[in-house]
Amino acid sequence: MNHDDLRHWSKRAADWAHHYHATLRDRPVRAQTTPGATAAELPDAPPEAPEPMETIFADFERIVPDAMTHWQHPRFFAYFPANAAPASMLAEQLANAIAAQCMLWQTSPAATEIEEVMVRWLRDALGLAPRFTGTIHDSATTATLSAVLTMREQALDWQGNAEGLSALPRLRLYASAQTHSSVDKAARIAGIGQANLVKVATDDSLSMDPGALDRAIAQDRDAGLVPAGVILCVGGTSVGGTDRIAESIAVAKRHALPVHVDAAWAGSAMICPEFRPLWEGVDGADSIVFNPHKWLGPQFDCAVQFLADPKPQVRTLGLRPDYLETLGHDAPTDFNEWTVPLGRRFRALKLWFTLRAYGLDGLRTRIRTHVAWARELAEEIAAIPGLEIVTPPMLSLFSFAAGDDAATRALLQRVNDDGRVYLTQTTHRGRFVVRVQVGQFDTTRDDVMTVAQVLRDLL
Numbered sequence: 001m002n003h004d005d006l007r008h009w010s011k012r013a014a015d016w017a018h019h020y021h022a023t024l025r026d027r028p029v030r031a032q033t034t035p036g037a038t039a040a041e042l043p044d045a046p047p048e049a050p051e052p053m054e055t056i057f058a059d060f061e062r063i064v065p066d067a068m069t070h071w072q073h074p075r076f077f078a079y080f081p082a083n084a085a086p087a088s089m090l091a092e093q094l095a096n097a098i099a100a101q102c103m104l105w106q107t108s109p110a111a112t113e114i115e116e117v118m119v120r121w122l123r124d125a126l127g128l129a130p131r132f133t134g135t136i137h138d139s140a141t142t143a144t145l146s147a148v149l150t151m152r153e154q155a156l157d158w159q160g161n162a163e164g165l166s167a168l169p170r171l172r173l174y175a176s177a178q179t180h181s182s183v184d185k186a187a188r189i190a191g192i193g194q195a196n197l198v199k200v201a202t203d204d205s206l207s208m209d210p211g212a213l214d215r216a217i218a219q220d221r222d223a224g225l226v227p228a229g230v231i232l233c234v235g236g237t238s239v240g241g242t243d244r245i246a247e248s249i250a251v252a253k254r255h256a257l258p259v260h261v262d263a264a265w266a267g268s269a270m271i272c273p274e275f276r277p278l279w280e281g282v283d284g285a286d287s288i289v290f291n292p293h294k295w296l297g298p299q300f301d302c303a304v305q306f307l308a309d310p311k312p313q314v315r316t317l318g319l320r321p322d323y324l325e326t327l328g329h330d331a332p333t334d335f336n337e338w339t340v341p342l343g344r345r346f347r348a349l350k351l352w353f354t355l356r357a358y359g360l361d362g363l364r365t366r367i368r369t370h371v372a373w374a375r376e377l378a379e380e381i382a383a384i385p386g387l388e389i390v391t392p393p394m395l396s397l398f399s400f401a402a403g404d405d406a407a408t409r410a411l412l413q414r415v416n417d418d419g420r421v422y423l424t425q426t427t428h429r430g431r432f433v434v435r436v437q438v439g440q441f442d443t444t445r446d447d448v449m450t451v452a453q454v455l456r457d458l459l
Ligand SMILES: *Cc1c(COP(=O)(O)O)cnc(C)c1O
Pocket: 080, 138, 139, 140, 141, 142, 180, 182, 235, 236, 237, 262, 263, 264, 265, 291, 303
């Protein structure tokens, strides 16, 4: 296989992709396979001799698509979306062809500079203050880890990086019980420890109680512990729990603590001004993450972290050994110093293509219709005897149940075995509930209303 063959096979792959996307509605959304079935199709060892691409491609078509859950299926209502707009796919093909390591400005000047401009475009599109700069990570998990590592080092005056944590005081982080498990993971990896991530009580509206936050910080200080930072949540993964951002930031600032806001899913909706009251006051944060790769259109991986001041994070994560020095230029931005990994993909290109190919207005219309259809579907489901809405739509996410946990669980199983739509579950206040989110890029009103039809058929 050489570059001339690649040209031929790229066209074959493009034709395959077109057919795949055109016929997605004929496929069950969730993979209808069993553990081990795919592995059993593969030989135990790689071939010693080259195989023809014809055979490899045929095996791909035979083995892979039927054993995948189809995230780009227009009736994917599970988890959160992982959209891949066609314009983003095209950009990824081009980034794939160049295959650069975008770790330094010098290794990838266009990637670095387009990344800087895309972060600015998105900052303005989300209505954030012009003081924010930022970078693109692979995932919200990495962005939150970067923020937490920075909180740790600020609290320890950068002694953690220098000496390790063993002789240093115990740090504390604060977040609501609705925050994503990536915050727990960050506390673990950062060496702060999960026991030092204080999960502050939430109220009936699923917001962290700012008064309880205030008391938790004060108590820890009195006990000789060292508060390091607060992580707030806008649109929690379970059922969309959202903290009162302005009030919580005011509490953190009173205690001189940095704040990271996780809006991984909901952040995309902030291109619509009418949803911005949900994170009123967010300009006071030190760090904000949102995943364009969820709802906006650019495909995984694309997590944007906005930073009020990048210097503490760069001081925490940046290393510049001799072999990474840029000679002959007065150091422009080297984005590896803002993130955990050294090597980086050219992620800004798909943002550039997506924002231009659909325009902010086209993207706003998609998000608005998703929110409207989710509300309509929730009303439809509420009207089905035997079903009840448990958490009302937060943007385009809501949950429902069918009587007791066993009945809800059995119904969910039937829905996903049926395959016309795909839904997943969570636990809300001890109760097993089915989540529904509307956000797939190509979904239509008919696709969304199919959920109600499937539920009526299978109840
Ligand atoms: C999806 C999600 C994450 C994790 O996102 P990754 O990019 O997969 O790491 C974190 N927080 C929230 C609120 C999410 O919805």
